[in-house]
Amino acid sequence: MRVPYVxxxxxxxxxxxxxxAFLAELLPKLPDGGPxxxxxxxxxxxxRAVELCGDRxxxxxxxxxxxxxxxxxxxxxxxxxxxxxxxxVVLGHSERREHFGESDEALARKLPAAxxxxxxxxxxxxxxxxxxxxxxxxxxxTRQLEADLAGLGDDRLGGLVVAYEPIWAxxxxxxxxxxxxxxxxxxxxxxxAARSSEAGDAVRILYGGSVKPDNAAELISKPxxxxxxxxxxxLEPSDFLAIVEAA
Ligand code: PEP
Numbered sequence: 001m002r003v004p005y006v007x008x009x010x011x012x013x014x015x016x017x018x019x020x021a022f023l024a025e026l027l028p029k030l031p032d033g034g035p036x037x038x039x040x041x042x043x044x045x046x047x048r049a050v051e052l053c054g055d056r057x058x059x060x061x062x063x064x065x066x067x068x069x070x071x072x073x074x075x076x077x078x079x080x081x082x083x084x085x086x087x088x089v090v091l092g093h094s095e096r097r098e099h100f101g102e103s104d105e106a107l108a109r110k111l112p113a114a115x116x117x118x119x120x121x122x123x124x125x126x127x128x129x130x131x132x133x134x135x136x137x138x139x140x141x142t143r144q145l146e147a148d149l150a151g152l153g154d155d156r157l158g159g160l161v162v163a164y165e166p167i168w169a170x171x172x173x174x175x176x177x178x179x180x181x182x183x184x185x186x187x188x189x190x191x192x193a194a195r196s197s198e199a200g201d202a203v204r205i206l207y208g209g210s211v212k213p214d215n216a217a218e219l220i221s222k223p224x225x226x227x228x229x230x231x232x233x234x235l236e237p238s239d240f241l242a243i244v245e246a247a
Contacts, residue, residue, distance in 0.1 A: 004035035004220065004247040005161055005204050005227035007060065007122060008234030009090060019045040023052045025237040030056060034226055035247040039234075042089055043076060050085035060088035060122060063096055066109040068117075076119030078124055088120035090229075092148060094167045104147030112151045115159065122161045122229065123148060124208070125188070126174075129168035137166075138187050145191050154195045158202030163229040164188055169209025171231060175219070181207040182222035189224055213242035220247045 006195040014022065019041050030037060040060040041049050049059045064077035081089065091110050108121070116119040125148070127140040141164075149157065164185050169176050176184070185205045193200020207219050208229030219225055227247050233239045 002202065002204050002226050005206060006035045006240075006244050006247050007038040007040060007088075007090075007161075007163075007206070007229045008240050009040045009062065009093070009169070009208075009229055009231050009232060010042065011062070011095070011231060013235055014041055014043050014045060014204065016048050019049055020052065022235075022237050023049065023057075026241060027052070027056065029237075031245060035244060037244055038088055040088075040240050046081070046086055047084045058087040058120070060090055060120075061086050062090045062093065062227065063102075064091070064110060064113055064114065064119070065133070066106065066113045068113075069117075078114050078119050081119060082117050086119065088122055088161075088209065089114050090122045090124065092124045092144075093167060094124060094126060094170060098167075101217075104144060107148040108151040111148065111160075112156075115152070115156055120159070120161060121140055122163055122206075124163045124165050124229070126165040126167050126170075126209075128166075132166065137184060137231070141188060142191060145188065149195075154199060157192050157199035161204045161206065162188055162192075163206040163208045165208035165229060171210070173210050175210040175212070175215050178218045178222050178225075181219050182227050185224040211243060213239050213246070216243040217246035 038058045038060050040062050061081050064078050066237045068077050080149050092107045125144040127137045131140045204226040206229045207225050211228040211230045212233045
């Protein structure tokens, strides 16, 4: 039985004061039990979010460097995140791959570094519109999974969270149909299960891409869809709460 997982990816939104206001509204309304809830604020708000969230909500960073320390100006390491109480990290988001050149090779180093430090990685994978139209979705995802997970032994795969995020659905208002999400996430699960059947059962795989209060329940009701990674609709506490409740 996999516990559902809903994460709010705020991207480069919300100051510390805005983070405080969001959490002051969300936290008292969160249902007991229910899905694991994670918020992913920008770096300056992480420590305050950890203080405010306590045990009910985990806090994730949106990126990290694979080395624990070194001459890497502008970067933040996994042990630094763990020291302030961060519990998870988004890796391989398509915006980081596209705008900041995050490569599969770097991800293959970041994933073991995150796990070694005690962070739960949320690995994002997904195809672009041209690749889907050309029938290349499965090949693209397989290539990403092979490359990104090359540094992890089979016994570590079950501890991951994977987010299937079709690039054509991110921030576009165009959501994958529940059938597309289910079918594609089943492909990801089968790939992981081929390396380890236990990991295939245990790994949580989320859908991300224009998830909203009115489409979340149907997407998450699919058997292989374990939750959602939410961008735009996670910026309003009431919208995000509705998605958490749908899960
Ligand atoms: C995301 O940034 O991971 C995302 C899924 O964004 P949106 O929900 O806005 O499409």
